[in-house]
Amino acid sequence: xxxxxxxxxxxxxxxxxxxxxxxxxxxxxxxxxxxxxxxxxxxxxxxxxxxxxxxxxxxxxxxxxxxxxxxxxxxxxxxxxxxxxxxxxxxxxxxxxxxxxxxxxxxxxxxxxxxxxxxxxxxxxxxxxxxxxxxxxxxxxxxxxxxxxxxxxxxxxxxxxxxxxxxxxxxxxxxxxxxxxxxxxxxxxxxxxxxxxxxxxxxxxxxxxxxxxxxxxxxxxxxxxxxxxxxxxxxxxxxxxxxxxxxxxxxxxxxxxxxxxxxxxxxxxxxxxxxxxxxxxxxxxxxx
Numbered sequence: 001x002x003x004x005x006x007x008x009x010x011x012x013x014x015x016x017x018x019x020x021x022x023x024x025x026x027x028x029x030x031x032x033x034x035x036x037x038x039x040x041x042x043x044x045x046x047x048x049x050x051x052x053x054x055x056x057x058x059x060x061x062x063x064x065x066x067x068x069x070x071x072x073x074x075x076x077x078x079x080x081x082x083x084x085x086x087x088x089x090x091x092x093x094x095x096x097x098x099x100x101x102x103x104x105x106x107x108x109x110x111x112x113x114x115x116x117x118x119x120x121x122x123x124x125x126x127x128x129x130x131x132x133x134x135x136x137x138x139x140x141x142x143x144x145x146x147x148x149x150x151x152x153x154x155x156x157x158x159x160x161x162x163x164x165x166x167x168x169x170x171x172x173x174x175x176x177x178x179x180x181x182x183x184x185x186x187x188x189x190x191x192x193x194x195x196x197x198x199x200x201x202x203x204x205x206x207x208x209x210x211x212x213x214x215x216x217x218x219x220x221x222x223x224x225x226x227x228x229x230x231x232x233x234x235x236x237x238x239x240x241x242x243x244x245x246x247x248x249x250x251x252x253x254x255x256x257x258x259x260x261x262x263x264x265x266x267x268x269x270x271x272x273x274x275x276x277x278x279x280x281x282x283x284x285x286x287x288x
Contacts, residue, residue, distance in 0.1 A: 003042055003067060003098070010034040011042040012064075013072050013081065013102045017050050019217075020058075020225055021245030026084065026103035027055065029117040031063045033108050036115075037089075039099070042067045052219040058226050059124040072100060084108045105245075118252040122285050126230070130223050131282055133210075134230045138281040141208040142231065146273040147186040148178060149235035151228070151247050152196045166241035166263050168196055174239055174261075175204055182273060188235060190228040192216065229253060233284035236273040237261075255285035 003009055012030035014023045027043050034041040041064030047054050055061050081102040087110040093099070101108055107117060126134065152171050178185060189209040191197035201207055210227060214220025225246070232238055233253035238260040240247035251260060257275060261267040276287035 002040070003071075007040050008038070008097055009040040009042055010037070010099045010101065011044065011067065011072055012108065013044045013069075013100060014046075015103065015105060016046045016048060016069070018103070018105050019051075019245065020222055021249045022103070022105040024121065024249065025107040025117065025245065026105070027064070028120045029107035029109065029114070030101060031120060032114050032117045033110060034064070036113075037094070041065070044069050044072050051217050051222070053222045057127065057219055058130065058222065059126055061124065063120070075100065086110060118255070121249070121252050122255060122283070125282065126226055130226050133227050134281050137208070137210065137227065137231060138234065142186065142188065142234070144277065145186060146236040146275075146277065147188050147208070148237045148239065148273070149188045149190065149232040149250070150175060150200070150239045151190040151232060151241060151250075152200070153192055153241045153244050153246070168199060170263050171239065172200070172203065175200070178239075178271065179204070181271065185273065188231055190232055230281050230284060233258060234278040234281045236275040237271060250284075253284045257285060257287060
């Protein structure tokens, strides 16, 4: 097996219950480290009842090779897990054939000389069926107009601090304030439960959202989440929950161009919709 007999390698181990944002940032930051250290990249990305799709079900990805979780665990007596946080690379470490890093939901940040992994995120392209859906929704309902993206996390498995600090009432109040200032603005809604989506649709007109999103963390559900990410990143403003890595991914796709606010990070200064429009929703960082 090339992992054991080939070139020096790095294996990033993501958790079975890690969400999309945590998996992607761990994998792509590990890819940055592997490239810098001239190591082949392998990764554990479990597909089971907790998370359905593989990485290449979502994006066209050839930066590393997926390996089974049990193989990684079998190697730990000889190649123990390293941590994702700041780490001094010694000569002895560089002589090791295999580095295994357990992500714990975090990106790999071994030292300050690592380039920004979000460059690789922006370079990814969704698989054709997701790319087609992004383009279809954008062309039909969002192209050529400024809009505000609103992402609500209310699912039972959401981070407890997110649910506590980001209740749906906060989003309703903020959306009312935005509509008072911008009466004709379109809202793009990304909700992780149909109940939250129906509640906001009942109060606010001129809203756009996905239908038939699929079950939570199923292949279809996560594919819908990818669509949400690109359409959120293509907006002129983002209203997001606290303590969630999901909206961060949309912000990274936009290369931090999109103004955003959360309950724990209020907007500084007046809100505007002056951010240039996105000509290509698959490249939210490129503004016309």
